[in-house]
Amino acid sequence: MIRIKKQHWLIYGSLILASIVVLYPFFFMIINSFKTGAEIMHTPNALPTDWSFRGYIEVFNSINLGRIFLNTIFIATSVTVLNCLFSSMVAFAIVKTNMPGREFWLKLILSSMMIPAILFTIPVYMMMYDWNWVNTYRVLIIPGSISAYNIFLLVQFMKQIDNAYLEAARIDGASEFRIFFKVVLPMLRPALATVGILTFMGAWNDFMGPLLYIRDDSMLTLQMALFKFQSDVPGGKLEQLWAMTTMIAVPVVFVFFFLQKNFIKAFTGVGVK
Amino acid sequence: MKFKENWIAYLFLMPWILYFLVFLLYPFFLSFQNSFLDINVLNPENTRFVGLGNWLMVATDAKFWLSLFNVLFNQIIFVALSFVIALTAALMLNEVTFMASLFRTILFVPVITSITVAMIIFDFLAAPTGPIQSSMVGTGLLDQPVFWKFEQWLPMPVIAVFSSWKWFGVQMIIFLGGIASINKSLYEAAELDGASWWRKVTCITLPMIKPQIVFVLTINIINGLQMFVEVFMNFDLQGGPYNAALTPVLYLYQTGFEQMKMGQASTIGLLLALIIYTLTMMQLKLTSKGDNQ
Numbered sequence: 001m002i003r004i005k006k007q008h009w010l011i012y013g014s015l016i017l018a019s020i021v022v023l024y025p026f027f028f029m030i031i032n033s034f035k036t037g038a039e040i041m042h043t044p045n046a047l048p049t050d051w052s053f054r055g056y057i058e059v060f061n062s063i064n065l066g067r068i069f070l071n072t073i074f075i076a077t078s079v080t081v082l083n084c085l086f087s088s089m090v091a092f093a094i095v096k097t098n099m100p101g102r103e104f105w106l107k108l109i110l111s112s113m114m115i116p117a118i119l120f121t122i123p124v125y126m127m128m129y130d131w132n133w134v135n136t137y138r139v140l141i142i143p144g145s146i147s148a149y150n151i152f153l154l155v156q157f158m159k160q161i162d163n164a165y166l167e168a169a170r171i172d173g174a175s176e177f178r179i180f181f182k183v184v185l186p187m188l189r190p191a192l193a194t195v196g197i198l199t200f201m202g203a204w205n206d207f208m209g210p211l212l213y214i215r216d217d218s219m220l221t222l223q224m225a226l227f228k229f230q231s232d233v234p235g236g237k238l239e240q241l242w243a244m245t246t247m248i249a250v251p252v253v254f255v256f257f258f259l260q261k262n263f264i265k266a267f268t269g270v271g272v273k
Numbered sequence: 274m275k276f277k278e279n280w281i282a283y284l285f286l287m288p289w290i291l292y293f294l295v296f297l298l299y300p301f302f303l304s305f306q307n308s309f310l311d312i313n314v315l316n317p318e319n320t321r322f323v324g325l326g327n328w329l330m331v332a333t334d335a336k337f338w339l340s341l342f343n344v345l346f347n348q349i350i351f352v353a354l355s356f357v358i359a360l361t362a363a364l365m366l367n368e369v370t371f372m373a374s375l376f377r378t379i380l381f382v383p384v385i386t387s388i389t390v391a392m393i394i395f396d397f398l399a400a401p402t403g404p405i406q407s408s409m410v411g412t413g414l415l416d417q418p419v420f421w422k423f424e425q426w427l428p429m430p431v432i433a434v435f436s437s438w439k440w441f442g443v444q445m446i447i448f449l450g451g452i453a454s455i456n457k458s459l460y461e462a463a464e465l466d467g468a469s470w471w472r473k474v475t476c477i478t479l480p481m482i483k484p485q486i487v488f489v490l491t492i493n494i495i496n497g498l499q500m501f502v503e504v505f506m507n508f509d510l511q512g513g514p515y516n517a518a519l520t521p522v523l524y525l526y527q528t529g530f531e532q533m534k535m536g537q538a539s540t541i542g543l544l545l546a547l548i549i550y551t552l553t554m555m556q557l558k559l560t561s562k563g564d565n566q
Contacts, residue, residue, distance in 0.1 A: 011365045012372075018362060019379045022438070025394045026382070028404065032397070044397060045404040086288035099282035109289065112297060114553060118499050118522055119546035122529050122539045123300035123307065129314045146292045176281045205387040207502045212530070223389040227506060230393055241393070249390045256385045260378045263385060267443050268450045 029249065033242035040238040055239030056247070062240055063225060064218070065247070072221040075140050076203035082145035083199045084192050090146070091154035092180055096166060106155065113148045125212055135215045144203060150195045153266075157191035158184070197259060198266035204252070222248050307539035314535055327540040337541060340519045341548070343429055343512070347520075348497045350433035351440075352490070358437055359444035359489075364474065366445070367452045377449070384442040392506045395435050422508060428518040432503050444489045451482035487560045491553055498549050501526070521545045 032040050033055055035048040059065060090109075094102050124143065133139040161184065169179045185192070210224040220228070226248060229241055256263055283290075308327050312320045331337050362380055366373050383391065397403050401418035409415040421427040459477050468476070479486075501522040504512060510527040512519030521541065529538030 008369055011368055015365055015376045019376060022380055022383060025398055028398060029394050044402060045407060089285045090289040093282045093285035097282035099279055105286060116495055116499055116546045116549045119304060119542050120300045122535055122542055123303035126314050126535060143296050146288050207389060223387055226389050245390055245393050249386055252385060253382055257378065264446050267446050
């Protein structure tokens with residue numbers, strides 16, 4: 001039996017209350033996704049009188065949800081794989097080589113994080129327009145394929161790798177590339193899981209990128225499709241809107257519950273220091 | 274041998290050098306150049322030099338300053354509210370062990386939810402017929418439902434409450450990390466001296482997690498002042514009838530992508546970045562006061 005101290009009951013009470021406040025919006029979303037449109041309008045707060053799956057079935061006729069899921073998975077996966085590779089290459093150059101100016105590059109990377117991203121929105125858009133990159137997948141992938149924050153996190157992790165492993169490999173005659181791919185990357189695996197999750201989540205939830213650059217409906221991402229659906233038919237097809245919202249939100253929550261340790265590490269990477 | 278090693282090291286550094294030149298340095302110069310031009314990306318042949326015209330226009334534009342006021346108004350409420358919620362949650366989670374990680378996970382769920390999903394749910398929750406207002410009317414807290422999006426003073430505080438729900442989890446996790454690293458003997462010594470719970474929080478916990486607090490404030494300034502999706506999804510590009518939800522980034526979007534005034538929009542971006550940067554530096558200066566190193 002687990003015994004709980006008396007003064008802890010108050011804390012558990014508050015934590016349960018806080019959990020209800022945090023989870024209620026999701027509960028509201030799920031119950032509404034099983035109602036008919038009229039019921040959502042008239043009794044938004046009650047449980048459905050008659051559980052209906054109409055929203056879930058019809059939303060697939062309204063939009064090509066499968067394609068949109070695939071687009072989003074493709075973009076987010078590409079960004080994550082490239083970003084993990086490139087960011088750890090840079091971290092490797094800074095931590096594990098004798099390159100002159102390592103301090104300078106690290107400072108440059110760190111100070112670039114202080115520049116608000118909004119500064120680059122208009123000029124990058126104009127660049128992309130000139131390069132004819134508007135309405136392509138690469139406009140959402142290439143600019144996200146490396147990030148200062150990830151380099152910073154990976155530098156912290158890379159510092160913990162003992163140089164003896166690298167020296168041993170060098171003595172065996174391994175090239176720097178071999179060392180990077182066969183020694184360093186495998187040892188970075190837990191760190192890459194953390195950095196990867198953060199990057200994947202950022203790409204998955206990206207709003208501004210698709211809003212500015214994607215024009216074709218066949219290239220939409222989940223967030224943009226959801227936004228368009230909501231703004232194209234205000235107040236219409238409500239059961240489909242709720243069904244779609246639920247289908248987008250619930251898988252993410254499931255993945256989060258399985259990988260929560262990595263998620264939490266990703267967010268505290270900088271905080272604990 | 275030495276040269277060869279350096280050459281390889283620069284090869285590893287290459288992704289950053291390219292990214293820095295192409296996506297940071299060049300756009301920065303482009304942005305600066307644009308701010309002196311009247312330019313439209315769709316017909317660049319009509320570009321003309323306007324000198325400080327854009328800067329004067331933005332600096333004397335009441336709407337730009339209103340948008341800045343709006344977002345600061347929002348941030349003051351958000352920072353205070355989310356700080357209190359996050360710190361309280363972190364202190365509570367630190368007290369208990371049984372099921373602590375389950376509660377921590379649950380309280381973090383809004384953070385991993387996409388802003389689009391969260392905004393759609395929130396729009397219905399806060400609607401005049403939604404559960405929040407219905408129960409407030411039911412318990413007599415409100416006389417009648419409020420159309421908050423069309424009010425002059427309500428949009429920013431309401432969004433601040435929403436953002437606190439959405440983001441307190443990040444701060445909570447960061448504070449938890451800080452609290453966990455505090456040496457337990459400090460609390461034991463304080464207990465021997467008969468210090469109350471409140472005194473232990475204000476005299477030990479808060480000073481010891483100062484680095485985490487500074488970090489949280491810094492990311493709040495940088496991210497918070499660039500608020501966009503929250504207002505873009507639920508308001509028109511003017512930010513409602515009183516421009517009450519007009520934020521600087523919404524204004525930049527409206528200027529650049531609706532009116533196609535890229536020069537003026539670049540100026541807004543530069544000015545906003547400068548303001549954010551100054552505020553961040555001021556905040557770091559203020560919070561580092563009293564530090565010995």
